[in-house]
Amino acid sequence: MPRDSAVAPHLRPQGRARLLVPTFLAVELFAGLIQGWIMPLLGEIARFHGVPAGSISLYFMITMLTSAMCVPFFSMLADRYGKRALLVIAVVLTAVGSAMIAFAPSFAFVLIGAAVQGPVAAFLPIEMGILKEQRPAQANRIVSALVGTLTLGIALGSLLSGAIMDATGDLALTQAIPAIPLFLLAAAVHLSLPRDTGNRQSSVDWLGAILFSASLGALMYGLTAGTELGWSHPATLAALVGGAAGAVGFVVLESRMESPLLDFTVLRRVKLGIPMVLGFLVALTAFGMSTPTTLYLTAQPGEVGYGTGMSTGNAGLIVSLVFVCSSLGAFAAPLAVRLLGTSRAVAVAAIVSAAALLILTTAPASPAIVTLLLALNSFASWVALGILPGVIVARAPLTVATTLSGLYNCLRSLGGSVSGALVAAVMATLMLAQEGPDAVAVPAVSSFQVIWSVFAGCLVLSAVLALLLGRHRSDRTEAVITAPPEPLVTH
Numbered sequence: 001m002p003r004d005s006a007v008a009p010h011l012r013p014q015g016r017a018r019l020l021v022p023t024f025l026a027v028e029l030f031a032g033l034i035q036g037w038i039m040p041l042l043g044e045i046a047r048f049h050g051v052p053a054g055s056i057s058l059y060f061m062i063t064m065l066t067s068a069m070c071v072p073f074f075s076m077l078a079d080r081y082g083k084r085a086l087l088v089i090a091v092v093l094t095a096v097g098s099a100m101i102a103f104a105p106s107f108a109f110v111l112i113g114a115a116v117q118g119p120v121a122a123f124l125p126i127e128m129g130i131l132k133e134q135r136p137a138q139a140n141r142i143v144s145a146l147v148g149t150l151t152l153g154i155a156l157g158s159l160l161s162g163a164i165m166d167a168t169g170d171l172a173l174t175q176a177i178p179a180i181p182l183f184l185l186a187a188a189v190h191l192s193l194p195r196d197t198g199n200r201q202s203s204v205d206w207l208g209a210i211l212f213s214a215s216l217g218a219l220m221y222g223l224t225a226g227t228e229l230g231w232s233h234p235a236t237l238a239a240l241v242g243g244a245a246g247a248v249g250f251v252v253l254e255s256r257m258e259s260p261l262l263d264f265t266v267l268r269r270v271k272l273g274i275p276m277v278l279g280f281l282v283a284l285t286a287f288g289m290s291t292p293t294t295l296y297l298t299a300q301p302g303e304v305g306y307g308t309g310m311s312t313g314n315a316g317l318i319v320s321l322v323f324v325c326s327s328l329g330a331f332a333a334p335l336a337v338r339l340l341g342t343s344r345a346v347a348v349a350a351i352v353s354a355a356a357l358l359i360l361t362t363a364p365a366s367p368a369i370v371t372l373l374l375a376l377n378s379f380a381s382w383v384a385l386g387i388l389p390g391v392i393v394a395r396a397p398l399t400v401a402t403t404l405s406g407l408y409n410c411l412r413s414l415g416g417s418v419s420g421a422l423v424a425a426v427m428a429t430l431m432l433a434q435e436g437p438d439a440v441a442v443p444a445v446s447s448f449q450v451i452w453s454v455f456a457g458c459l460v461l462s463a464v465l466a467l468l469l470g471r472h473r474s475d476r477t478e479a480v481i482t483a484p485p486e487p488l489v490t491h
Contacts, residue, residue: 019192020134021142024127027091028146030185031123032153033160033178034098036323040162040316041175048171049107061224062111066118068220068413069213074122075406076209076261078129083402084193087126088186090119095182102175124150125409128393129402134194140390141334147386148330155323162316208254208261215246216410223421231425262407263400270395272404274465276411278346279388281462283412285353285455286326286381288419291427292451293374294319295443301365304432306445308367318371322378329379333386342391346384346466353380354459357452363445384462385412391469419455426450 038045042059070090078086097117104110127146131139157178165174222239229236254260267273297315299307310318329349336345356377364370389408396404430447 020130020194021145023188023192024131024142024146025149026185027087027123027127027189028149029153029156030178030182031094031120032150032155033157034094034117034120034182036154036157036159037161037175037178038101039158041165041171044165044171045107045110049104049110051107058111059114061221061228062114063118064220064224064413064417065217066115067121068216068410070118071121071125071406071410071413072209072212072216072261072403074119075125075129075402076204078122078126078402079400080204082196083126083130083133084189084195087123087130087193088190090122090126091182091186091189093117094120094123095179095186098179098182099176102172102179121409121413122406124389125402125405128389128405130193130196132393132396132398132401133196136394139393140337140387143389143393144330144333144386147333147382147389148327151323151330151382152327155320155327158316158323159320205254205257205259205261208250208257211246211250211253212261215243215250216414218243218246220414220417223417226421226425261403266397266400266404270397271469272392272395274469275388275391275395276408278384278462278465278469279392279408280411280415281458281465282350282381282384282388283415284419284422285357285458286378286385287416288423288451288455289322289374289377290319291420291423292448293322295427296448297367297370299442304442304445306363306365306448308365308370310367318367318374321371322374325375325378326382329382330386332379333383333390336383337387337390342387343466343469346387346469347463349380349383349387350459350463350466353377353384354456354463356380357456357459361449361452361456363449381459384466422454423451 038059045059074086074090094117097113097115100113100116101110104113124146128139128143131142135142161174161178164177165171168174218239220243222236222243225233225236225239231237251264254262254264267276294315296306297308297310297318300309301307302309333345336349339345340348353376356373360370360373360377364373389405392405392408393401427443427447430444430450432442432444
């Protein structure tokens with residue numbers, strides 16, 4: 001037998017191992033691109049399909065609901081049937097959904113595409129599970145880089161799509177640009193990642209997965225519908241009550257299952273309860289800043305008495321800069337852990353973010369000062385959000401790492417949904433008095449102050465909880481491998 005053929009079987013797994021991180025970075029970059037890409041195009045989509053601008057909110061509702069329901073299903077199935085296969089399926093479905101949106105003949109088809117695109121939310125939990133197996137010593141740092149790449153992709157997407165639309169004037173072509181490479185990326189995932197067979201010995205808690213997804217979906221729908229239909233609307237109340245009842249039923253069911261989807265004893269044993277709560281609280285503040293930021297930047301001080309008076313275009317540039325700061329914060333997370341330790345790093349990041357928000361409550365009018373405070377808040381928040389997924393990966397047992405990562409991402413999404421509902425409710429309540437028949441109701445400055453104060457309070461609470469994280473032996477950014485990993489299964 002030739003010498004090269006004798007060693008080739010041993011080199012192939014090593015070659016795949018080298019491609020693991022670059023592949024994940026590409027996946028997260030395009031996951032961010034497609035999420036940020038559509039934002040500047042929503043108005044064009046509404047005009048192209050001839051639907052009222054308000055109907056575009058259905059897109060966000062469908063996106064949130066399907067993402068919330070896909071994450072637990074894909075995370076559970078990845079642990080059971082193999083992570084590579086489920087990641088490939090998730091990327092393919094995201095590509096199909098993106099293409100459907102790009103070439104949709106009607107707005108209804110756009111909404112169907114948004115539903116098919118839902119598995120994009122499952123990328124990161126599955127990747128976290130793979131890293132738990134393949135790169136346990138570097139998992140914390142790699143996850144922070146993945147989160148940073150995701151936010152960088154969102155910033156690039158929101159910057160590029162509008163420019164390309166202005167240059168081409170072709171909506172379908174503009175939307176297809178990030179969609180087409182996803183099909184190639186699915187093939188790259190299949191070829192570059194090691195195959196795993198999953199844990200076929202465990203049973204699948206289908207009932208728990210369905211109940212968890214349905215209750216979370218109902219809660220997110222209720223929070224979204226409350227801002228659109230009103231909090232006393234029967235559909236809103238039914239969704240919120242049903243979601244809460246489903247969540248209680250899920251906890252009761254899981255406590256009686258032999259192989260539960262979510263083993264709460266594991267959460268207590270490996271001390272994951274506090275990191276999960278932290279993910280919810282910090283995400284609530286980070287994701288809830290988008291609407292107040294844009295409205296405050298574009299508010300005209302001469303007309304409403306607050307704001308920076310920026311044009312829409314300049315405000316868009318500032319928002320993109322804030323996204324870049326988010327990415328930089330996530331990339332800086334490993335350095336913060338090395339300098340301060342996990343607990344103190346999260347606590348300091350939360351306090352810095354809270355301080356920036358409290359200064360914002362003074363309603364500064366200087367564009368430079370407001371931009372600096374928004375950038376600081378965004379950077380610090382995403383330092384914390386860059387650290388927490390690594391804590392989940394490090395502490396989660398190998399057999400349920402993907403499932404617990406999925407739960408973390410679900411709670412993070414729920415935090416974003418709660419913050420959106422909170423912002424809408426406060427701004428609808430605290431309105432600026434306007435005179436004249438053509439007057440348009442606008443939020444009062446007190447609405448921004450209430451929102452930023454509540455967010456700052458959540459961050460202060462996060463800082464206190466972060467100090468309770470304690471030291472866990474698997475939280476170390478450096479790990480000693482005492483035995484070589486088992487051989488990878490390849491074709």
